[in-house]
Amino acid sequence: MTAPGYVVFGTAIGDCGIAWNERGVIAVQLPEGSEEKTRTRLVARLPDAVESAPPAEVQQAIDGVVSLMNGQRTDLTGVELDYEGVPEFQHRVYEFIRSIPAGKTLTYGDIANILGMPGGAQAVGQAMGRNPFPIIVPCHRVLAAGGKDGGFSARGGVATKRRMLVIEGALVDEPTLF
Numbered sequence: 182m183t184a185p186g187y188v189v190f191g192t193a194i195g196d197c198g199i200a201w202n203e204r205g206v207i208a209v210q211l212p213e214g215s216e217e218k219t220r221t222r223l224v225a226r227l228p229d230a231v232e233s234a235p236p237a238e239v240q241q242a243i244d245g246v247v248s249l250m251n252g253q254r255t256d257l258t259g260v261e262l263d264y265e266g267v268p269e270f271q272h273r274v275y276e277f278i279r280s281i282p283a284g285k286t287l288t289y290g291d292i293a294n295i296l297g298m299p300g301g302a303q304a305v306g307q308a309m310g311r312n313p314f315p316i317i318v319p320c321h322r323v324l325a326a327g328g329k330d331g332g333f334s335a336r337g338g339v340a341t342k343r344r345m346l347v348i349e350g351a352l353v354d355e356p357t358l359f
Contacts, residue, residue, distance in 0.1 A: 186233040189220050190243050192250040194344060197316070198223035199246075200230050201239045205261035209314045211341065229322075246316050252348050254283050257317045267313070274308040275318040284324045284350040302326070321345045 185207055187200035195212025196219045210223040224230060235243060242260040249255040260336050264272050273296060281287055290311070293301035309320040321342045 185227055185230040186235065186239075187223055187227065187230040188232060188235050188239075188243070189216050189223070190247065191216075192247050193252075193348065194250050194341065195219075197246060198240060199235070199243060200227050202263055204263040204265070206239065206242055206314060206317060207263045207265075209317055242317065249283060249316065250345070250348060252350070254349040256282075257319075260316065260317050262314055270304065271311060273341065274305055275312065275314065278309075278318050278320060278323060281319060281322045283319075283322075286324050286328070286346065286351050288324050288326055288328070290326055292317050292323065316345075322349075322351065 183203065185200050185202045187198055187208075188194050189198045189210075191197075192212075195214070196216040197212055198210035198219050199206060199274075200208040200210075200223060208223065210219055210225055213219040213222045218255070220232075238261065242257065245255045245257045245260065249257065262275075267275070276294065277292060277295075277296060287295075289302035289305040293299065294304045296305075298304065304324070306325075309323055312318050312320045316322070
């Protein structure tokens with residue numbers, strides 16, 4: 182088995198990172214404020230990863246992420262993910278989340294009910310907080326009850342989540358007084 186590869190790339194929301202192995206994408210890193218901070222965070226998660234040119238299928242995933250964050254309706258469901266080490270429940274949740282199209286949202290409770298787990302909204306939320314593939318598994322499209330923002334564990338928190346939803350057309354960018 183060869184070491185995983187990774188690369189940092191620019192998007193409309195900042196420098197993201199992606200890592201892969203021979204089975205598919207193993208991690209996506211949302212922006213950390215700078216290219217170097219994003220790289221450092223990704224390498225901390227995957228210390229054996231080596232920065233290298235992505236293979237064609239990973240470059241397609243990168244192009245898709247860049248396109249989506251530029252506001253284009255891009256379908257990332259074809260990106261191959263390596264779920265090794267991801268618990269079965271989270272795997273089920275992530276595969277379902279991938280079916281939510283850009284510009285649409287569901288609540289944690291909606292997803293729990295669809296997956297046959299009434300009352301499982303908190304478990305769905307916890308799975309979102311552990312998502313190793315943000316954007317490709319679009320956890321930002323999952324909201325709290327009543328369409329409230331809920332949480333978002335990436336740098337920038339809920340503001341980053343809202344920005345991504347505005348870019349995708351799921352939220353109207355509401356002006357504030359501040």
